[in-house]
Amino acid sequence: MEKTSPPDNTENLAADLTVVREYLDRAQTPEHLSAKEEAQCRQQLIELMNRKNARLVAHYYTEAVIQELAEQSGGFVGDSLEMARFGHDCDADILIVAGVRFMGESAKILSPDKKVLMPTLEATCSLDIACPIETFAPYCDAHPDRTVVVYANTSAAVKARADWVVTSSIALDVVEHLMEKGEKILWAPDKHLGSYIHKTTGADMLLWDAACIVHEEFKSRGLQNMRALYPEAAILAHPESPEGVLELADVVGSTTQIIKAAQSVPNRQIIVATDNGIFHKLQQLAPDKEFIIAPTAGNDATCRSCAHCPWMAMNTLPTMLQALEEESSEILVEPQLARQAMTPLQRMLDFASEQQLMVKGKA
Numbered sequence: 001m002e003k004t005s006p007p008d009n010t011e012n013l014a015a016d017l018t019v020v021r022e023y024l025d026r027a028q029t030p031e032h033l034s035a036k037e038e039a040q041c042r043q044q045l046i047e048l049m050n051r052k053n054a055r056l057v058a059h060y061y062t063e064a065v066i067q068e069l070a071e072q073s074g075g076f077v078g079d080s081l082e083m084a085r086f087g088h089d090c091d092a093d094i095l096i097v098a099g100v101r102f103m104g105e106s107a108k109i110l111s112p113d114k115k116v117l118m119p120t121l122e123a124t125c126s127l128d129i130a131c132p133i134e135t136f137a138p139y140c141d142a143h144p145d146r147t148v149v150v151y152a153n154t155s156a157a158v159k160a161r162a163d164w165v166v167t168s169s170i171a172l173d174v175v176e177h178l179m180e181k182g183e184k185i186l187w188a189p190d191k192h193l194g195s196y197i198h199k200t201t202g203a204d205m206l207l208w209d210a211a212c213i214v215h216e217e218f219k220s221r222g223l224q225n226m227r228a229l230y231p232e233a234a235i236l237a238h239p240e241s242p243e244g245v246l247e248l249a250d251v252v253g254s255t256t257q258i259i260k261a262a263q264s265v266p267n268r269q270i271i272v273a274t275d276n277g278i279f280h281k282l283q284q285l286a287p288d289k290e291f292i293i294a295p296t297a298g299n300d301a302t303c304r305s306c307a308h309c310p311w312m313a314m315n316t317l318p319t320m321l322q323a324l325e326e327e328s329s330e331i332l333v334e335p336q337l338a339r340q341a342m343t344p345l346q347r348m349l350d351f352a353s354e355q356q357l358m359v360k361g362k363a
């Protein structure tokens, strides 16, 4: 594939780290429950979900106890695209979205007639924070010749301004599709994922400058040392990780793709560069394998260098129970904005279905 010139980063819009830190300071460490309290909370939630016809939709990065509860109670565990799809397809009156705010918004956009609750509305994402519509919209206006492709980790307002919304599992395919049509792309907000896609496809991409605070902590030097320690291990990395980490990886992919790869690669030991919440599902599906979290410590390591998203960690059984009891922490998206955001979201879902059909057709 012919490569075009590298991405034009001259108009970098640096993420407002101060704002991100302010949000992080509000992300409190959840209180620890005793085994008895946890069992009581789970039972109460199951009863209440049955009574209110509610379903729990959880992300792979949430705590193991939440993922277990979702599966036991007829809910769902998945990546952000699968979560939104499940929420749309199920017949619940109430969806409890255990994840971060943009996931709740996507669920509401796709299911406007359902009540969407979150354990806390404070759970956000550094990518969403670093791409406010007030600066993003003028940036798009300044580049009318580019197709605007945004990652799902954005607000409803940013989605509404985009031509396409993508998740990490489908981003590469969508950009390849646009490139084949000769389109130039404005990509936001994750610079590492954007850069990985550019490198892989050669597409002409203008990149917004923001990053995931969890994946950015993975260090290539530490990963090299770890590979020396576990020479037989495969390395699986999420594309939100820095370039040096991705270069060392045997497989680069979304959470779902990492889970599939963990089962299919022959290696018994697997080093994983993504949020450690995924280990629950990995261990469940590949119990005979040993999973090792990629190193995050380095010279610039901070107390946040723990490979776990502080906002995902805000989803707890007590906050979920309170939200469902009171029907509080509801996600509301203004109907006109929801309709506008639905267009690029639907484009992605239609594209995903078409791709699926093509794959089936070839099989």
Ligand code: SF4
Residues within 6 Å of the ligand: 061, 100, 124, 125, 126, 127, 153, 212, 213, 214, 215, 240, 275, 309, 310, 311, 312
């Ligand atoms: S892990 Fe990163 S991308 Fe995911 S919600 Fe947390 S900050 Fe956002």
